[in-house]
Amino acid sequence: RKPLSPVSAAMDAASSLMGGPSSADAPTDGEHRMGTTIVGVCYAGGVVLAADSRTSTGMYVANRASDKISQLTDNVYVCRSGSAADTQVISDYVRYFLHQHTIQLGQPATVKVASNLVRLLAYQNKSMLQAGMIVGGWDKYEGGQIYSVPLGGTILRQPFAIGGSGSSYLYGLMDHEWKEGMTQEEAEKFVVKVVSLAIARDGASGGVVRTVTINEEGVKRSFHPGDKLPLWHEEMEPQNSLLDILAAGSSDAMVQ
Amino acid sequence: MILAGSNRRLHSVHRNSGLAVAGLAADGRQIVSRAKSEAANYEKVYGEPMPVKELADRVASYVHLCTLYWWLRPFGCGVILGGYDRDGPQLYMIEPSGLSYKYFGAALGKGRQAAKTEIEKLKLSELTCREGIVEVAKIIYGVHDEAKDKSFELELSWVCEESNRQHEKVPSDLLEQAK
Numbered sequence: 001r002k003p004l005s006p007v008s009a010a011m012d013a014a015s016s017l018m019g020g021p022s023s024a025d026a027p028t029d030g031e032h033r034m035g036t037t038i039v040g041v042c043y044a045g046g047v048v049l050a051a052d053s054r055t056s057t058g059m060y061v062a063n064r065a066s067d068k069i070s071q072l073t074d075n076v077y078v079c080r081s082g083s084a085a086d087t088q089v090i091s092d093y094v095r096y097f098l099h100q101h102t103i104q105l106g107q108p109a110t111v112k113v114a115s116n117l118v119r120l121l122a123y124q125n126k127s128m129l130q131a132g133m134i135v136g137g138w139d140k141y142e143g144g145q146i147y148s149v150p151l152g153g154t155i156l157r158q159p160f161a162i163g164g165s166g167s168s169y170l171y172g173l174m175d176h177e178w179k180e181g182m183t184q185e186e187a188e189k190f191v192v193k194v195v196s197l198a199i200a201r202d203g204a205s206g207g208v209v210r211t212v213t214i215n216e217e218g219v220k221r222s223f224h225p226g227d228k229l230p231l232w233h234e235e236m237e238p239q240n241s242l243l244d245i246l247a248a249g250s251s252d253a254m255v256q
Numbered sequence: 257m258i259l260a261g262s263n264r265r266l267h268s269v270h271r272n273s274g275l276a277v278a279g280l281a282a283d284g285r286q287i288v289s290r291a292k293s294e295a296a297n298y299e300k301v302y303g304e305p306m307p308v309k310e311l312a313d314r315v316a317s318y319v320h321l322c323t324l325y326w327w328l329r330p331f332g333c334g335v336i337l338g339g340y341d342r343d344g345p346q347l348y349m350i351e352p353s354g355l356s357y358k359y360f361g362a363a364l365g366k367g368r369q370a371a372k373t374e375i376e377k378l379k380l381s382e383l384t385c386r387e388g389i390v391e392v393a394k395i396i397y398g399v400h401d402e403a404k405d406k407s408f409e410l411e412l413s414w415v416c417e418e419s420n421r422q423h424e425k426v427p428s429d430l431l432e433q434a435k
Contacts, residue, residue, distance in 0.1 A: 101302070104310065104313075105307065105309075105310060106309075110304065112303050112304055113302045113303055113304060115303070116301070116302055116303030116304075117301070117302070120301065141342050155303075
């Protein structure tokens with residue numbers, strides 16, 4: 001069946017690249033996937049995790065405001081990409097194990113332990129899972145840490161990590177723009193900028209940018225609405241609605 | 257008449273911790289084996305070396321287990337566990353009842369009362385490891401005279417900064433000095 005237009009041909013290609021349902025006949029009833037862009041960076045004093053908010057089933061956006069950053073413990077969070085169900089189940093198991101571990105140990109679990117539990121699940125069930133995760137957090141021994149656990153179940157500690165289908169567009173940008181030892185404000189602005197580029201370029205990423213900042217003091221969740229993101233080359237200024245243009249000058253309170 | 261090294265009392269549990277056994281040697285072997293297995297398994301699952309406190313807890317639970325059922329007899333030995341983890345060096349003693357405490361100085365065996373008295377005289381917070389070896393050797397020799405024993409062999413091991421936080425036998429030159 002020939003694609004209707006170059007755009008849907010590209011979309012088909014993109015979704016089969018992700019390993020998602022590529023049947024052009026029924027593009028709206030596949031398994032829930034998070035095409036996604038996820039990012040984790042270390043800064044001086046902690047880590048910032050960021051993600052987009054689009055969950056798609058085929059071509060249909062099932063949830064445009066999803067929260068892809070889940071809590072594992074008070075001080076460790078995980079960014080999820082790939083199959084929504086798989087990553088939720090993994091997070092649930094790891095949360096459960098870590099909870100018991102914290103009780104037994106009598107002190108908060110370290111980021112390394114949390115990441116190791118994630119990767120053991122990912123590796124031992126690799127034939128059944130499609131989950132790319134980035135674990136980030138802060139503990140008193142090593143400070144802020146980011147661990148990448150991609151598809152096969154490798155575990156790799158990195159100063160910054162990217163994942164999801166949108167990350168393809170970020171490799172060059174990160175290599176160019178990443179700096180060691182940023183401040184908290186710099187790091188937060190940086191991740192928002194980076195995820196917004198991926199949202200602009202990747203069809204499977206979109207919505208809002210959610211960030212979670214973790215440091216010695218605690219955890220801070222942030223929200224950056226889609227129309228307030230930094231613009232990139234060839235992007236239009238956000239326009240809310242034609243009603244804005246038509247009703248310009250009207251004193252009706254209902255219309256902005 | 258003792259062949260040197262023929263009656264090991266000190267065992268390494270993991271890279272950073274070791275166990276000293278007092279009592280039935282066969283029972284002690286069982287405890288050491290269990291401790292080794294716990295430490296290895298912990299590292300496999302959690303990705304970092306087992307904290308000494310946790311290891312002591314596991315060993316104590318295991319020893320205690322054997323006091324719960326009529327068809328099991330309690331372990332005929334106590335152990336002293338020493339290790340170095342992220343929170344620094346720590347010492348635990350586990351008795352056959354399953355009781356386990358953290359100590360700064362501990363003694364087990366026939367001459368433990370006398371040994372404890374000697375330990376209490378030491379200023380432990382100011383002692384370095386090198387000095388500690390000498391003190392410990394002195395105590396062992398002192399206690400043996402009192403117990404009217406025949407010749408014996410001294411085994412010493414340590415975990416400290418100098419040994420790179422690994423549990424190992426005290427280097428032979430230091431051992432000679434201590435004697």
